[in-house]
Structures are given as C-alpha cells and as structure tokens.
Amino acid sequence: METYMSAIGFGNIRKKKQWDMLIDEVLNDADKQYVTNHDEDHVFIEYYKSYGRNIGVVLRGLLDNDKDIDFETCDPYFDSKYIMDVSEVEVEEDEEDYFYFAVSEEEQSGVEIVFQLQNIIEYLEIKDDKEVFIEGIKVVGLASKGTIILPVEKTECDLEYENEQKEWRKELLKRVKAGDEEARKILESEAEEAAEIIEERLQSEDILSVIEGYFIPIDYLEATYSILGIIKELELIINEETKEEIYWLLVESMGMSIEIAINAEELTGKPQVGMRFMGICWMQGTIVFS
Numbered sequence: 001m002e003t004y005m006s007a008i009g010f011g012n013i014r015k016k017k018q019w020d021m022l023i024d025e026v027l028n029d030a031d032k033q034y035v036t037n038h039d040e041d042h043v044f045i046e047y048y049k050s051y052g053r054n055i056g057v058v059l060r061g062l063l064d065n066d067k068d069i070d071f072e073t074c075d076p077y078f079d080s081k082y083i084m085d086v087s088e089v090e091v092e093e094d095e096e097d098y099f100y101f102a103v104s105e106e107e108q109s110g111v112e113i114v115f116q117l118q119n120i121i122e123y124l125e126i127k128d129d130k131e132v133f134i135e136g137i138k139v140v141g142l143a144s145k146g147t148i149i150l151p152v153e154k155t156e157c158d159l160e161y162e163n164e165q166k167e168w169r170k171e172l173l174k175r176v177k178a179g180d181e182e183a184r185k186i187l188e189s190e191a192e193e194a195a196e197i198i199e200e201r202l203q204s205e206d207i208l209s210v211i212e213g214y215f216i217p218i219d220y221l222e223a224t225y226s227i228l229g230i231i232k233e234l235e236l237i238i239n240e241e242t243k244e245e246i247y248w249l250l251v252e253s254m255g256m257s258i259e260i261a262i263n264a265e266e267l268t269g270k271p272q273v274g275m276r277f278m279g280i281c282w283m284q285g286t287i288v289f290s
Contacts, residue, residue, distance in 0.1 A: 004282045006263045007142035008076040009065070009239025009246050023074055025049065026059050035063070036119040045069070045171040046121050052240045054079040054248075055261070060116065073099075075284070077118050078261045080138030081248070084113075089134055091117060091287075102224055102287060104137055109255035111215060113122055114223045115139050115283035121288040126289060135288040141227065141281030148269025151230060151278040152212045157195070213253035223283045227260070229253025234271050236264075251277050 005013055013019060030047040037043055042062040050056040055078050061071035085107035093100050100117040115137070117123060126132045213229040229251035237246045245264035249271060250257055260281060271277065 003173060004077050004142040007246065007261045007264060008057075008078060008235075009051065009244035009263065010057075010076070010244050011244055011263050011265060012242070019074070022057065023071065025151075026057050026074075027069075032057075036121045036124050042122060044124070048077075051242075052246075053237050054081070055237060055239065055246065060120070069203070075116075076142060077284060078140040078248075078259075080140050080259050081250075082257065082259065083136040083138055084256075085136050086113075086134075089137060089287055091123060102137065102285075106256045111254050111256055113137075113139065113283060113286045114217065116223050118284055119286040122289070123287060133290045134241050135290050137285055137287055139283055139285030140261055141179075141225065141283050142257040143279040143281040144258055144266060146260075146262045146267045146277055146279030147265065148231075148271050149228075149278050151274055151276055193231060198230060198264055210239065215254045215256075215258065218280065222270060225283060226280055226282060227251065227253055227258065228276060228278045229258065231271055231273055231275050231277055232257065237261075247271055249277055 005011070006195075010022070012020060026047050026049040030049050031050070032046075032048040034046040034048075035043050042064050044083075045061060045063045047059040048056055055076070058075050058077050059074075060075075061069055061073050063069050065140070086104040087107055089104045091100055091102050094117045098118050101114055102117050103112065103114050105112050196250070197227050214227070215224045217230070218224045218226055231249050232252050233250035235248045237248055238244070239246065243274060247260075247262050247264055247267060249260040249262070251260055260279070262279065262281075269275075
C-alpha cells in the first residue's frame with residue numbers, strides 16, 4: 001500500500017533504503033504489539049507505531065522459534081473518528097498473503113463497503129467467540145489524489161425535498177430488511193427512474209452539476225473507490241516525523257458519512273465545509289467488537 005503512504009504524511013518515501021529505515025523504526029520503537037498462533041513453528045505478529053494524531057504504520061509478519069521475523073506487509077493506518085453502524089460484517093481471508101478484507105452494508109443508506117481489515121489479530125482471537133458482538137466499523141479512505149469542487153446549487157425547496165426523500169428511503173430500507181417485497185420493488189423502481197433522469201440530463205449538462213455524489217468501487221479486491229461528496233467536517237493533522245500536513249475530511253455521499261485522509265500536497269483546491277471532495281481512495285479500518 002505504498003501508494004497511500006502519502007495520505008498519512010510519508011509522501012517522500014520511494015527508495016528501498018527509506019522503506020528499510022521506516023520498518024526498522026516501527027520494529028524497534030513500536031507503541032503496540034499483538035501476537036497470535038499461526039502454526040507449530042510460527043506466530044503471527046503485528047507492530048503498530050503512531051506518527052501523529054490517529055495516524056501510523058503497522059508491520060505484519062511471522063516470528064519463528066529462532067526469534068527471526070519475516071515481515072510480509074507494511075501498511076499505513078488511520079484511526080477513524082466515528083463508528084459506522086452496519087447491518088452485518090463478513091470477513092474474507094487470504095492467509096497466504098496476510099490480506100483480510102471486510103464486506104459490510106451501511107445501516108442507513110444500504111450502501112455496501114469493502115475495506116481492508118487492520119485489527120487482524122484481534123479478529124482472529126475472538127472471531128469464534130459467541131459472546132462477542134460487533135458494534136460497528138471504523139473506516140477511513142486514504143486518498144492518493146483529490147480535488148475540491150464547487151457544490152451543487154440548491155434552493156430551500158430542494159433541500160426540504162431532499163431531506164424528505166432521505167427519510168422515505170430509510171423507511172423503505174427498514175421495510176426491505178424486514179422482508180417487505182413491495183418496499184423492495186419501490187426502491188428498484190425509484191433507482192431505475194433516477195438512472196433514466198440522470199442519463200437524459202447528461203446529454204446537455206456536465207456530470208458534476210447533475211450528480212452531487214457517488215461512491216463507486218474500482219477494484220473490489222483492493223478495496224479502492226472513486227468518491228464524490230459534500231464536506232461536512234475537516235481537520236488538519238501533522239505527521240510528527242515528516243511534518244507533512246494531512247487533511248481529515250468527513251464527506252457525505254450516497255446518504256452516508258465517509259471519512260477521508262489526504263496529504264495536503266496532493267489535494268487540488270482549498271477544502272471548506274460545504275464544498276465537495278472528489279478523489280480515489282483505499283478503504284481501510286477496523287471492526288469494533290463489544
């Protein structure tokens with residue numbers, strides 16, 4: 001995930017020597033370590049090191065009986081500010097490549113989110129425990145490039161109608177989850193009608209003036225998405241080692257709130273609440289267990 005290391009303030013790491021120095025630093029000065037059994041001769045180990053508020057690097061690999069460590073991955077991480085409510089979470093495992101990704105559905109919007117799981121050892125330790133429950137997920141999209149775009153102009157009537165539609169859609173989703181076939185048909189019909197309207201408008205209008213937001217998967221296995229949405233909150237975070245500036249954005253898109261992190265040097269335009277963010281991001285995060 002070196003493409004997204006810049007999102008946590010390591011934009012200048014490109015050479016192998018720089019990577020080796022970073023790995024040694026995390027290994028020798030880790031803030032947290034987690035270990036679980038892997039097989040008779042190895043244990044699976046994680047080293048976490050923080051480099052600023054909510055940002056850091058995690059190393060994963062195997063430790064053998066001779067205390068030799070074979071590192072498999074070095075990933076950036078960003079601790080989410082908010083817990084996202086989801087209806088359920090499924091985890092798909094690739095033990096050979098130490099790649100675990102979770103598939104979930106956001107409770108209010110019904111939008112599916114795929115993200116690379118960060119708290120792997122915690123998950124492995126308690127996944128079969130029947131007394132442990134999932135409270136939600138904490139997810140952040142790490143963006144490599146992004147652009148700030150003007151919002152779509154709306155009247156008070158437009159906003160009122162939009163809020164009514166959101167509440168109506170939430171109610172329909174509840175009914176669908178309860179097994180209401182009529183509600184499912186209404187949602188499908190509305191989706192088809194909206195697609196037809198958008199297609200017609202795109203014949204004469206720019207896409208950014210027609211579509212206010214989207215959350216489109218680009219690569220399912222890599223958990224990467226193209227996103228467009230309205231900025232609702234923002235903060236500036238500093239990488240304590242490199243002093244690079246990182247923007248944390250809370251973006252509303254497709255009826256849900258998505259957290260985004262991006263290096264200030266890779267963001268075109270000045271972010272402000274009410275403006276829109278457009279970019280490509282890698283979704284990563286944790287499952288929150290009770």
